[in-house]
Amino acid sequence: MRIVLLGVAGAGKSTLARRLAAETGAKLICLDELSTTSGVTREQLPAFRALMTELHAGEAWISDGNFAAATFDIRLPRADLIVWLQPPRSLCAWRALLRRFRAGEQHKLGELPRVLRFIWNFDRVNRPRIEALRAEHGPDVPVVRLRTMAEVAMFRPPAI
Secondary structure, eight states, X not given: OEEEEEEOTTSSHHHHHHHHHHHHOOEEEEHHHHSBTTBOOTTTHHHHHHHHHHHTTSSSEEEEOOOHHHHHHHHGGGXXXXXXXXXXXXHHHHHHHHHTTSXXXXXXXXXXXXXXXXXXXXXXXXXXXXXXXXXXXXXXXXXXXXXXXXXXXXOOOOOO
């Protein structure tokens, strides 16, 4: 099983990814942890893409993160399923705020205004771009959309 998890900051991608990896035994690939908190620079892109190719070569993985323009051509052709987490913006914003206060959290409080703007504008700005790249690089990959915490809690990947 090869699953790509998509969604805005605070949607619960990493939490679901950890759960799915534990339940399935698939390798967890967290793109945010493999990049800097500000993303991947132009100079880092070739090495990042090479790493993505290597990590996504296996037969079982859970890939957590968007990075659509930089990685969809690598990840989506190999994916069995795309899971879009689409909770309400207010919940994502609340989670992003709470995340700043967890011990050992890499996200910094000073980044919060930028993250909140990103969350609030995601459906208008980022989702259309991600959807277009998804349609280009993985048009035949099934998509599951999870909008509530109950849907996420009940989600189990189908046997493929």
